[in-house]
Amino acid sequence: MSMGYEIRPAKKEEMKIMVEWAAKEGWNPGLHDIDAFYEIDDKGFYLGFLDNQPISSISAVTYENKFGFLGFYIVKPEFRGLGYGLRLWKEAIKHLPNQNIGLDGVEDQQENYKKSGFKLAYGNVRYEGMGKISEVKNPKIVTISESIFADVADYDKDVFPVSRESFLSTWFKQPESLAVAYVERGKVSGYGMVRKCINGFKVGPLFADSAKIAEILFQSLRSHVGKGNKVFIDVPEVNKQAVSMMKKYHLKPIFKTARMYTKELPKVDLNKTFGVTTLEIG
Numbered sequence: 001m002s003m004g005y006e007i008r009p010a011k012k013e014e015m016k017i018m019v020e021w022a023a024k025e026g027w028n029p030g031l032h033d034i035d036a037f038y039e040i041d042d043k044g045f046y047l048g049f050l051d052n053q054p055i056s057s058i059s060a061v062t063y064e065n066k067f068g069f070l071g072f073y074i075v076k077p078e079f080r081g082l083g084y085g086l087r088l089w090k091e092a093i094k095h096l097p098n099q100n101i102g103l104d105g106v107e108d109q110q111e112n113y114k115k116s117g118f119k120l121a122y123g124n125v126r127y128e129g130m131g132k133i134s135e136v137k138n139p140k141i142v143t144i145s146e147s148i149f150a151d152v153a154d155y156d157k158d159v160f161p162v163s164r165e166s167f168l169s170t171w172f173k174q175p176e177s178l179a180v181a182y183v184e185r186g187k188v189s190g191y192g193m194v195r196k197c198i199n200g201f202k203v204g205p206l207f208a209d210s211a212k213i214a215e216i217l218f219q220s221l222r223s224h225v226g227k228g229n230k231v232f233i234d235v236p237e238v239n240k241q242a243v244s245m246m247k248k249y250h251l252k253p254i255f256k257t258a259r260m261y262t263k264e265l266p267k268v269d270l271n272k273t274f275g276v277t278t279l280e281i282g
Contacts, residue, residue, distance in 0.1 A: 004050075004051070005048060005049070005050050005084060005087065006048070006049045006050075006052075007046060007047070007048050007049075007087065007088055007091045008046065008047065008049070009043055009045060009046055009047075010045040010046055010047045010057070012034065012038050012042070014045075014047060014054075015034045015037065015038065015045055016034070017047065017054050017057065018045065018047070018057040018059070018072045018074070019033070019034065021057060021072075021074045021076070022072060022074065022280070023198045025074060026255075027279065027280075028197045028198050028199050028200075028202065028232060029197060029198060029278075029280065030174070030195045030196065030197050030202060030278070031175075031176065031195075031196045031197060031198065032174040032175050032176065032177070032195065032196070033174075033195075033278070033280075035170050035174075036167055036170040036171040036174070037059070037061070037280065037281055039166050039167050039169075039170045040061045040062075040063065040164070040166075040167050040281060041061040041062050041063075043095065044059055044060050044061035044062060044095060045057075045058075045059045045060075045061075045072070046058050046059070046060065046088060046091065046092045048075075048084055048085075048087070048088045050079065050084070055075065055076045055079045055084060056074065056075040056076070056079065056084050056085055056088045057072050057073070057074050057088075058070065058071075058072055058073045058074075058088050058089060058092045059071045059072040059073075059092075059280060059281065060092035060093060060095045060096050060101075061281055062095065062096055062099055063161070063162045063163075063164060064162050064163065065098075065099065066099060066100075066161070066162050067099055067100055067101075067102070067161045067162045067266070067282075068095075068096035068099035068100070068101040068102070069101065069102045069103065069280075069281050069282040070092070070093075070101060070102070070103040071103065071104070071278075071279065071280035071281055072280055073085070073088075073089065073103075073105075075088075089116070093116075100161070100261055100262055100263035100264065100266065101118075101261065101262045101263075102259065102260065102261045102262075102266075102282055103118065103259075103260055104124055104234075104257040104258070104259055104260075104276075104279040105118075105257060105258050105260060106255075106257060106258075107123075107256060107257070107258055109258075110258050110260070113258075113260055114260075117262045118260035118261065118262055119260060119261060119262070120258055120259075120260050121259045121260060121261055121265050122236055122237060122238045122259050122270075123236075123237045123238075123256050123257065123258055123259065124234045124235065124236055124237070124256065124257045124258075124259055124276055124279065125234070125235050125237050125243075125253045125255075125256045126232060126233070126234050126235075126253065126254050126255050126256070126257075127232065127233050127234075127235060127246045127251035127252060127253055127254070128230060128231075128232050128251060128252055128254050129222075129230070129231050129232075129246075129249060129250060129251035129252070130222075130225075130227070130228070130229070130230060130231060131201070131222050131223070131224075131225030131226045131227055131228070131229045131230075131231050132219065132222045132223055132225075132226075132227060133223075133226065133227035134223065135223050136216065136219045136220040136223050138216055138220070140182050140183055140184050140216075141180050141181075141182060141216065141217070141220050142180060142181050142182075142183045143178070143179070143180055144172050144179040144180060144181050144191065144193075148181060148183065148188065149168075149169065149172070151181075151183075151187075151188045152168070152181050152188055152191050153165045153168055153169075154188075155181075155188045155189075155190075155191065155207070156168060156191075156207070158268065158269055158272065159205075159207045159268050159269060159272050159273055160268060160277075160282070161266035161267075161268060161282075171193065171277075172193065174195050174196075175196075176195065176196035177193060177194060177195035177196065178193065178194050178220075178221060178224040179191070179192070179193040180192060180193075180217060180220055180221070182208065182213045182216060182217055189208065189209040189210075189213050190206075190207055190208030190209055190210075190213040190214060190217055190272075191205075191207055191208075191217070192205060192206040192207070192208075192214075192217040192218065192220075192221050192274075192275065193205065193206075193221070194221040194222075194224055194225060194231070197232070199230060199232075200225070200229050200230030200231060200232060201224075201225045201229060201230070201231050201232070202231070202232045202233065202234075203218065203221050203231060203232070203233040203275050204233065204234060204275050204276060204277050204278055205273070205275055205276060205277040206218060206221075206233065206273075206274040206275030207272050207273060207274065207275075208272060208274055209272060211241040211242075211244075211245060211274075214241070214242070214245065214274040215245055218233075218245065218249075218274070218275075222249075231251075232254075233246075233251070233274075233275040234257075234275060234276045234278075234279055235274065235275055235276075236259070236270055236273050236276065237256075238270055239270055239271060239273055239274060241271070241274075242273070242274040242275070245274065257279060
């Protein structure tokens with residue numbers, strides 16, 4: 001007997017389902033992202049169940065009730081085109097009633113997102129390359145620890161729409177990752193992180209005051225990945241210096257997403273954004 005379609009918030013352990021589906025879609029999520037994602041908003045992840053079996057997912061996380069972000073919007077292939085995804089979307093969006101909402105959507109879904117009130121801001125391009133074997137030795141590159149965390153979190157406020165200290169604290173502690181900052185005369189001028197993913201490693205975020213600093217950070221993170229391992233990074237194509245850096249180190253574009261918002265473009269310095277944190281949560 002059919003029990004129908006039910007939508008409810010996902011439990012933390014159920015987020016593994018969402019990560020598995022994202023991997024099958026080719027989005028290559030991180031192996032250890034769940035704790036940090038759940039730290040943002042433990043009520044912002046949803047699953048749709050048909051006859052008590054999960055068939056759809058979405059995240060609609062809120063930051064300080066000011067900014068929201070949608071991700072993990074997936075319906076299992078055999079259930080697409082039947083309205084289950086739209087019903088899930090409408091339910092999840094209720095969690096973000098007044099926020100400026102962002103998303104990174106596949107390009108062929110742009111028109112559908114526009115119908116829901118989203119406006120195109122710019123594109124993010126995923127690049128693929130390889131790690132490097134030589135170690136980067138630079139005294140200004142410092143592993144992010146408690147001693148400089150507050151300074152890094154303060155720097156992050158210029159490159160992300162709202163404060164996200166609790167998220168960053170958990171994000172930096174992921175296993176199989178490296179988070180580093182560029183510190184000169186006691187001042188943080190950039191930071192980045194690389195983490196293990198389903199396939200290879202992914203850099204995210206990568207923020208810096210200049211292309212030179214971004215390059216030093218990026219090379220340090222590539223060294224952590226090591227020779228023979230793939231490295232990925234999502235780059236805002238409006239940052240021409242970031243795109244040039246990808247070409248310089250022979251990373252190849254593999255797909256593109258559309259960054260869209262329901263309201264105004266957040267007041268962040270995209271010239272400092274050389275790699276976004278994740279496509280799932282902004």
